[in-house]
Amino acid sequence: MKVYENISLKPYNTFGIDVKARRMVVVEPKDKVPDLDGEVLVIGAGSNMVFTKDFEGTVIIAGARRTVSDADVVTQSRGGAPSPICVTAWAGMVMDDLIQWTLDHRLYGLENLSAIPGTVGASAVQNVGAYGAEAKDFIESVEAYDMVGKRHCTFSNDDCQFAYRDSFFKHHPNRYLILRVTYRLSHEFVPNLGYKALEGLPHDTAQQLREAITEIRWQKLPRPEEHGSAGSFFKNPVVDEKVYRHIKSEHPDMPEAHLSVGGYKLSAGWLIDRAGWKGKTKGRAGVWPKNALVLYNAGGCTGEDVAALAKEIQQDVKQKFGVDLEPEALII
Ligand SMILES: Cc1cc2nc3c(=O)[nH]c(=O)nc-3n(C[C@H](O)[C@H](O)[C@H](O)COP(=O)(O)OP(=O)(O)OC[C@H]3O[C@@H](n4cnc5c(N)ncnc54)[C@H](O)[C@@H]3O)c2cc1C
Structure with missing residues (x-):
C-alpha cells in the first residue's frame, strides 16, 4: 500500500484538472484495505469525474494495472452448454486491457465495450455501456470492501441493481471499495450487431469487431x-x-x-x-x-x-x- 500527502490529482482524471488531495492511499491486490478517518473519495482512473476544488479528505484507489498478465485474472469454467466461463479481474485493471486479454484467450462478450476509458472496478459502478452492450449483461458478481461496515462482501448481479449508467454502488458513494469484478463470458463469439452504428462493420472475428468499434469511437470522441x-x-x-x-x-x-x-x-x-x-x-x-x-x-x-x-x-x-x-x- 502506498500513501501520498498533498498530491496533485491531475494524472488521476481524464479532464486533466489540476486540484490536490490532502491524502491518497493506493491499495494493491494483496493489501488489507486500511480504516480511514474523515471524508473518503474512491477514484478509478477519473474518466468520469470533474474536480471543482481541492479534496480535503482521503482519496482511495485500487492500484492501477497498466498491463494485464495471466496472473491478474482468474478464470473458472461453469460447465454446461455453451459452457460460459467466469473471469475475475482486479478492480484497478484498465478495462480495455482486460477486454484485449479476454479476446487473446478466446473469451467473448465484452468486445462492444472496447475503448471505454477507465477501470474494471468502475465498470460495475457505472454499468458502462456502448454500442448495444452494457457491463451488467456480463457481470456475475462484485467483491468489495465495505469501508463503513469494515467487512468484505460479495454482490450478485441482482444485488448490484443495475440500470442505465446506474448501480447500487452509485447510491452508496464512497462506502464500498470494489476489489474484484467477475464477468461471465462465452467460448463462442456471437457478434452483437443490433446497434445501428455497427451496420456493415467487419465482424468475422471478435478482434476485428473490437478494432472497428475502437476506430469509430475515436472518430467522435476526443482522445x-x-x-x-x-x-x-x-x-x-x-x-x-x-x-x-x-x-x-x-x-x-x-x-x-x-x-x-x-x-x-x-x-x-x-x-x-x-x-x-x-x-x-x-x-x-x-x-x-x-x-x-x-x-x-x-x-x-x-x-x-x-x-x-x-x-x-x-x-x-x-x-x-x-x-x-x-x-x-x-x-x-
Ligand atoms: C473519452 C471518453 C469516452 C467515454 N465513453 C464512455 C462510454 O462509451 N460508455 C460509458 O459508459 N462511459 C464512457 N465514459 C465514461 C467512463 O469511461 C466510465 O464512466 C468509466 O467507467 C469510468 O472509469 P474510471 O475508472 O475512470 O472511474 P472514475 O471516473 O474514477 O469513477 C467513476 C465512479 O466509480 C467509482 N469507483 C471507481 N473505482 C471504484 C472502485 N474500485 N470501487 C468503488 N467505486 C469505484 C467512483 O467513486 C465514481 O463514483 C467515457 C469517458 C471518456 C473520457
Missing part, C-alpha cells in the same frame, strides 16, 4: 491524451410520452426516441446540438465539435469552467425543450 474530457457529459433524458410527442411535433427531424424504463429516452446530444452548443467554447471549456454530448478541456480549464458551461447548457435545453439534463459525469 484523452489530446483533449481532456469525461466522455458523454450528460445522460440521455427519459421523458413521458406527452413531452416526447410535443418535441417531435415541433422538431420532426428529432431522432426517434427509444422506449425505456419510465418513458421515452431522447438523445441528449441532439438536444444540445439543436440548442446551438456544438463547437462552442465558454472560457476554457468547450462542447466537442464532433459530438455535442461531450464537454472538453479547451486548454487549462478548471472544474468550475466545466461546471459553469454544463449549467448554462442545462438551463438552455430546459428553456428550449422543457427537458432536464442530468450530468453523467460526477462533479466533485
Whole structure:
C-alpha cells in the first residue's frame, strides 16, 4: 500500500484538472484495505469525474494495472452448454486491457465495450455501456470492501441493481471499495450487431469487431491524451410520452426516441446540438465539435469552467425543450 500527502490529482482524471488531495492511499491486490478517518473519495482512473476544488479528505484507489498478465485474472469454467466461463479481474485493471486479454484467450462478450476509458472496478459502478452492450449483461458478481461496515462482501448481479449508467454502488458513494469484478463470458463469439452504428462493420472475428468499434469511437470522441474530457457529459433524458410527442411535433427531424424504463429516452446530444452548443467554447471549456454530448478541456480549464458551461447548457435545453439534463459525469 502506498500513501501520498498533498498530491496533485491531475494524472488521476481524464479532464486533466489540476486540484490536490490532502491524502491518497493506493491499495494493491494483496493489501488489507486500511480504516480511514474523515471524508473518503474512491477514484478509478477519473474518466468520469470533474474536480471543482481541492479534496480535503482521503482519496482511495485500487492500484492501477497498466498491463494485464495471466496472473491478474482468474478464470473458472461453469460447465454446461455453451459452457460460459467466469473471469475475475482486479478492480484497478484498465478495462480495455482486460477486454484485449479476454479476446487473446478466446473469451467473448465484452468486445462492444472496447475503448471505454477507465477501470474494471468502475465498470460495475457505472454499468458502462456502448454500442448495444452494457457491463451488467456480463457481470456475475462484485467483491468489495465495505469501508463503513469494515467487512468484505460479495454482490450478485441482482444485488448490484443495475440500470442505465446506474448501480447500487452509485447510491452508496464512497462506502464500498470494489476489489474484484467477475464477468461471465462465452467460448463462442456471437457478434452483437443490433446497434445501428455497427451496420456493415467487419465482424468475422471478435478482434476485428473490437478494432472497428475502437476506430469509430475515436472518430467522435476526443482522445484523452489530446483533449481532456469525461466522455458523454450528460445522460440521455427519459421523458413521458406527452413531452416526447410535443418535441417531435415541433422538431420532426428529432431522432426517434427509444422506449425505456419510465418513458421515452431522447438523445441528449441532439438536444444540445439543436440548442446551438456544438463547437462552442465558454472560457476554457468547450462542447466537442464532433459530438455535442461531450464537454472538453479547451486548454487549462478548471472544474468550475466545466461546471459553469454544463449549467448554462442545462438551463438552455430546459428553456428550449422543457427537458432536464442530468450530468453523467460526477462533479466533485
Ligand atoms: C473519452 C471518453 C469516452 C467515454 N465513453 C464512455 C462510454 O462509451 N460508455 C460509458 O459508459 N462511459 C464512457 N465514459 C465514461 C467512463 O469511461 C466510465 O464512466 C468509466 O467507467 C469510468 O472509469 P474510471 O475508472 O475512470 O472511474 P472514475 O471516473 O474514477 O469513477 C467513476 C465512479 O466509480 C467509482 N469507483 C471507481 N473505482 C471504484 C472502485 N474500485 N470501487 C468503488 N467505486 C469505484 C467512483 O467513486 C465514481 O463514483 C467515457 C469517458 C471518456 C473520457
